[in-house]
Amino acid sequence: MAGRKNRIKVTDMRGNKPWLKSRQRSRVAVVVRSKRTFLILCEGQTEADYFLAFSNERIAVTAHDLGCAGKSLVDCALQYRDDGSFDEVWCVYDLDYSRGNVKAQANKQVSLISYNIFNLPRQITKSGQVFEVIYDGAGRKLAQIDLQGNRKDYLAGLELNNGSFESLYHPQGRAAYSNGSWSYQYVLQDHLGNTRAVFKNAVGGGVIIQ
Structure with a gap:
C-alpha cells in the first residue's frame, strides 16, 4: 500500500x-x-x-x-x-x-504458521494437526510430513503420498491418479499468473472444484 x-x-x-x-x-x-x-x-x-x-x-x-x-x-x-x-x-x-x-x-482452519530463516513456511498447524515442510537449498518444496508420520513428496512435478503416486503437475493444471484411474484438472489464471479457478472435465462441460 x-x-x-x-x-x-x-x-x-x-x-x-x-x-x-x-x-x-x-x-x-x-x-x-x-x-x-x-x-x-x-x-x-x-x-x-x-x-x-x-x-x-x-x-x-x-x-x-x-x-x-x-x-x-x-x-x-x-x-x-x-x-x-x-x-x-x-x-x-x-x-x-x-x-x-x-x-x-x-x-482455512490454519491457526499457526511458523517460518524458517529464508522466510518460507516451516511448520503449519491446521485443524489441530501439525505439518513440517522440507525444502532444498534453493527453496523448492520437497516434502510435507505430519506428526503421525504421513508424508507427501514433491519431485519435479510429481506428487507422492506415502510413497504412492498421487498426481502429476503440468503448466495447464494436473493429472490426479486415484483408484486406478486418472482425473484431469485445469487451472484458470489471471494476467498476473494467479490461479482464479480449478476445474475438471465432466459430462456436459467442466465442473469447478476450487
Missing part, C-alpha cells in the same frame, strides 16, 4: 478510484476479503467505529454493533452480506508485522 505508513483504514478496490479514510497511527492487524469487499481493520481499536466499503457506499459500524466489545479484531472480522447482516468469518489473516508473513488464516 502506498502512502504514509499506517494511514489507510479501508479501501474499496472494485472501482477505478478507491476511497481512503485516514485514521490514527496503528498497525494493520486483520485483512478481510470477499468477492465484493476489501476491508482493513487495525489493532487496538476494539471499541472504535469501522468503515466498510460496500456497493460504493460507506457504512459506519461500531464494535458494539458487531457484538465485539472486549474481543480481539480477529474475533470481530465478519463478512458483510447482501442483506446487510454480519455473518460468519469469511477470511481472516493474522500478520507478522516485522516480516510481512501470514501467521494464521481462520477461514
Whole structure:
C-alpha cells in the first residue's frame, strides 16, 4: 500500500478510484476479503467505529454493533452480506508485522504458521494437526510430513503420498491418479499468473472444484 505508513483504514478496490479514510497511527492487524469487499481493520481499536466499503457506499459500524466489545479484531472480522447482516468469518489473516508473513488464516482452519530463516513456511498447524515442510537449498518444496508420520513428496512435478503416486503437475493444471484411474484438472489464471479457478472435465462441460 502506498502512502504514509499506517494511514489507510479501508479501501474499496472494485472501482477505478478507491476511497481512503485516514485514521490514527496503528498497525494493520486483520485483512478481510470477499468477492465484493476489501476491508482493513487495525489493532487496538476494539471499541472504535469501522468503515466498510460496500456497493460504493460507506457504512459506519461500531464494535458494539458487531457484538465485539472486549474481543480481539480477529474475533470481530465478519463478512458483510447482501442483506446487510454480519455473518460468519469469511477470511481472516493474522500478520507478522516485522516480516510481512501470514501467521494464521481462520477461514482455512490454519491457526499457526511458523517460518524458517529464508522466510518460507516451516511448520503449519491446521485443524489441530501439525505439518513440517522440507525444502532444498534453493527453496523448492520437497516434502510435507505430519506428526503421525504421513508424508507427501514433491519431485519435479510429481506428487507422492506415502510413497504412492498421487498426481502429476503440468503448466495447464494436473493429472490426479486415484483408484486406478486418472482425473484431469485445469487451472484458470489471471494476467498476473494467479490461479482464479480449478476445474475438471465432466459430462456436459467442466465442473469447478476450487
